[in-house]
Amino acid sequence: MTGLPLVGITSYLERAAWGVWDQPAALIPQLYVDAVTAAGAVPVLLPPQPTGGVPEALMARLDGLVVAGGPDVDPARYGARPHERTGAPHPPRDDWEFALVRAALAAGLPLLGVCRGLQVLNVALGGDLVQHLPDRIGEQSHQVAPATFHRRVVRTEPDSRLAGILGGQAEVLCYHHQAVDRIGTGLRPVAWSADGTVEALELPGARFALGVQWHPEADPGDPRLFRSFVNAVEEKTS
Structure with a gap:
């Protein structure tokens, strides 16, 4: 390997204020940047934009992809009417991230989905x-209050990649009001909370394709998941 690997992180596209400015901005919580950096890779922000072959071109330059948390996926993506508690759709971000996930899987790029990222992976398949x-x-209990992570224990599937990283169970930080239901083609549930909610999915046979419903980036005291992801990224580039 000739240098540090490049890991793309998908981003929000939201109105934001800083200094004298108040305008649309591409942004991501610094926690994601810190988690990727601490694991030994260089983070690259991937803001929503027209696809038009861009995701496929990116896969030739990136070494890994993190699909970050964020707003609810548009229910139209899986043929459902919106629930009254489902957030407003974000078509540019949905278009971008679905295209990135499919391009990354096609290219065999290591992929880590976080919260919404798990849901995008599931719906994309x-x-x-x-x-x-x-x-x-x-x-x-999965979303106890606005902007408040809640610690809960998840159990993992014994012979899964995730169990190899975290062991038979792990305490994780949750903040979500949606979850996967019907599992996408080829994906395997590999973690559950005590109430039976699926908390993680893997794609068997992939170099590294894992989505978790919790927020490992918000727990720097437990870097195992990001380190394992970046290890897979480094194996790809070596």
């Missing part, structure tokens, strides 16, 4: 989502 998890489980 033909799965669907529970649009408001409290309707399914009867309580709100």
Whole structure:
């Protein structure tokens, strides 16, 4: 390997204010940048933009892809009507991230999906989502309050890649009101919370294609997931 690997991180496209400015901006929580950097890679911001062959060209230059958390996926992507608690759609971001995920999988690029990123991976491969998890489980422990992560324990599938990284169970930081329901083609559930919610999916046979419903970037005291991802990235580039 001749240098540090490049890892793309998908970003928000939102109105933001800084200094004297208030205008649309491509942004990402610094936690993602710090997690990728601490794991030994160089983060590259990937803001939503017209696709037109760009995702495929990016795969030739990037060494790995992180699909970050964010707003709800448009239910039209999996043939459903929006629930009253589902957030407004973000078509540019959906278009961009779905195209990136498919291009990364086609190119064999290591991929890590975080929260929304897990959901994008599942829907991109033909799965669907529970649009408001409290309707399914009867309580709100997966999203206890605005902008508040909640620690919970997940158990992992014993023979999975995820179990090899985290062991039989792990304490993770959750913040989501949606979850995967029907599993996308080829994906395998590999972690669950005590209420039965699927918390992680893997794509068997891929170099590294893993999505988690929690937020490992928000837990710098446990860098195992990002380190394992970047290890797979380094193996690709060596």
